Amino acid sequence: MSRDEIFEKVQEVLVDALGVDDDEVTPDASLTADLGAESIDFLDIVFKLEQAFGFKIQQGELFPENVTENPEFVQDGRVTDKGLAALKQRLPHADFSKFEQNPEVTKVAEIFTVNAVVNFVDRKLQTVES
Amino acid sequence: MRWCWIDRIIALTPGQRLVAIKHIGLGMEPLFEHFAADEQAGLPAQPLMPASLIVEGMAQTAGVLVGHAGGFKEKVILAKVSRAEVRRDATPGCTLRYTATIERMDDMGAATQGVVELADPGPCEMGREASAGGGTGVPPVCAPFEEIGRIDLMFSHIDRNLAGVQFPEHNFVFSDSFRTLLRQSGVEVDF
Numbered sequence: 001m002s003r004d005e006i007f008e009k010v011q012e013v014l015v016d017a018l019g020v021d022d023d024e025v026t027p028d029a030s031l032t033a034d035l036g037a038e039s040i041d042f043l044d045i046v047f048k049l050e051q052a053f054g055f056k057i058q059q060g061e062l063f064p065e066n067v068t069e070n071p072e073f074v075q076d077g078r079v080t081d082k083g084l085a086a087l088k089q090r091l092p093h094a095d096f097s098k099f100e101q102n103p104e105v106t107k108v109a110e111i112f113t114v115n116a117v118v119n120f121v122d123r124k125l126q127t128v129e130s
Numbered sequence: 131m132r133w134c135w136i137d138r139i140i141a142l143t144p145g146q147r148l149v150a151i152k153h154i155g156l157g158m159e160p161l162f163e164h165f166a167a168d169e170q171a172g173l174p175a176q177p178l179m180p181a182s183l184i185v186e187g188m189a190q191t192a193g194v195l196v197g198h199a200g201g202f203k204e205k206v207i208l209a210k211v212s213r214a215e216v217r218r219d220a221t222p223g224c225t226l227r228y229t230a231t232i233e234r235m236d237d238m239g240a241a242t243q244g245v246v247e248l249a250d251p252g253p254c255e256m257g258r259e260a261s262a263g264g265g266t267g268v269p270p271v272c273a274p275f276e277e278i279g280r281i282d283l284m285f286s287h288i289d290r291n292l293a294g295v296q297f298p299e300h301n302f303v304f305s306d307s308f309r310t311l312l313r314q315s316g317v318e319v320d321f
Contacts, residue, residue: 017212039286040209040210040239040284041210043209043239043241043284043286044210044212044241045286047241050234051234059236059237059238066145066232077314103139
């Protein structure tokens with residue numbers, strides 16, 4: 001499946017799950033800040049991606065859990081270097097370049113962009129196919 | 131039994147499907163105001179089951195299904211109404227039938243799909259001959275169900291919330307009302 005085809009299906013999933021318009025779902029759009037996703041929407045998105053692409057997503061595979069509750073990873077409201085390294089390891093599909101400049105824990109959800117979801121699906125499909 | 135918007139569970143396939151019914155009565159409190167007569171506008175009272183309570187009825191139907199699938203160990207909370215369409219008014223004397231199916235479920239929560247059907251005995255027909263009741267002169271009250279809406283929902287197992295928020299240990303979701311409903315419906319539970 002080409003990247004454009006993946007994007008189109010991801011766009012459909014996000015339009016359905018978040019009640020947004022097609023043109024709002026751009027590659028750089030943040031699921032939370034731009035598309036208004038709340039915590040339950042992440043579960044909805046996971047379920048819908050599984051249906052759309054026919055693979056199983058393990059808990060925490062697309063969106064990590066309990067990282068920001070770990071005191072080693074967050075200090076004074078900011079994600080530590082160790083926390084950042086852990087996030088990068090668990091989320092190879094996300095782009096951290098913007099977040100790294102100001103790693104406030106309140107902004108951690110903003111790394112979940114449409115592009116990150118497309119990257120995740122792309123990697124996942126390659127794993128399934130290989 | 132306050133705020134219980136289903137009367138009886140009539141079918142259960144554990145982990146898959148649950149069917150419940152709700153009889154709509156003229157004495158139900160929310161119908162007093164929904165809609166009361168408007169004397170100024172010259173409009174008579176028009177009691178209807180509020181669509182929001184039909185959504186609640188489906189939420190309870192699907193919530194019990196999800197709770198039962200997890201042995202009622204999880205606190206199952208309605209987290210999202212993914213879709214809600216109700217195309218017809220449900221008036222006193224009608225019966226609602228809710229059919230909920232689990233679309234997807236994991237440790238974090240569940241997605242359900244729901245169909246709402248309505249059985250409406252229709253208006254009084256003056257002089258109608260009895261077709262049931264053995265010639266007692268009583269018209270039939272059982273009407274066929276017709277689909278009037280679809281309600282898809284998302285449930286969260288809140289003890290597993292991503293924010294790590296702590297909740298009381300006891301399961302405050304499945305209270306005595308639900309235990310009574312399950313018992314009277316003949317569903318054996320142990321919680």
